[in-house]
Amino acid sequence: MTHILRQPISAIVVLLSLLSLTQAQTPSTAGDVFANARQLYAQEGASKALPEFEKALALFQKDGNRKSEAITIGLIGNCYKKLGQNQKALEFLQRALTMKQELGDKSEQGRTLSHLGLFYWETGDYTKALENYNNARTIANQIGDRNLEAAIYNNIGLVYDEIGDPSALEQYNRAMDIYREMEPSSGKADAIGNIGGWHMLRGNYAESLRYYQQALEVDEALKLKPRIALDLQNIGLALTGLGRNQEAIQTLDRAISLSHDGGSVKDEATVVKQKRALCFN
Secondary structure, three states, X not given: OOOOOOOOOOHHHHHHHHHHHHHHHOOOOHHHHHHHHHHHHHHOOHHHHHHHHHHHHHHHHXXXXXXXXXXXXXXXXXXXXXXXXXXXXXXXXXXXXXXHHHHOOHHHHHHHHHHHXXXXXXXXXXXXXXXXHHHHHXXXXXXXXXXXXXXXXXXXXXXXXXXXXXXXXXXXHHXXXXXXXXXXXXXXXXXXXXXXXXHHHOOOHHHHHHHHHHXXXXXXXXXXXXXXXXXXXXXXXXXXXXXXXXXXXXXXXXHHHHHHHOOOHHHHHHHHHHHHHHHHO
């Protein structure tokens, strides 16, 4: 990399400029730290976000802000889930749910129930996953939270796919019907990608590739690196199914790099295994 030469200036001016820049960029309140952590989680991944969530949690606890404390505890649980630390993930998610129930915050209870459903789906306990999703859906209907409702339909579709229930596609389409009413979001990209997965399971590789590429377009527009990595992994699978192995390997390499940078240990390991299987075939 070529170093750019700059004109020398006073050391005092440099020091003052750096001090000013540091003050401007360093989050000064619990809310600022929390917002920064959420942005890191969405755009960079769990490993970079976790320390910032922990800082925000300490600040919220100091301020006595129990609602923000509960939300942060839940997000820390999501970080641990992404990092493959399931015991800690479940501990934090359950703590968050208990606090939100004590606070009587229905909206937040619904979100944590949905995240618990995802946890149980990922760990293969589909009965508990559906139990949590159904409880979350009841709350979403009670309070009219359309975004949460869409996420739940999408997540129920994931469970149905795993257990071979043919109505999985119906659940994804119900989610899409709601997301079409809203601005592009990661949730919409998830639903699009899961429709691609439905086609993938049935050997419709060209159709699955089309949906996976649509999901990638949404996530790239939102600059969400962890989700982009997942989209690339899925595109690699579709390309493999179509016999386009060299393109698949290049796509998987991009997914591995993004997963590694974001600290998503489980995701990185999955893609590496996928690439190795492709290379040895």
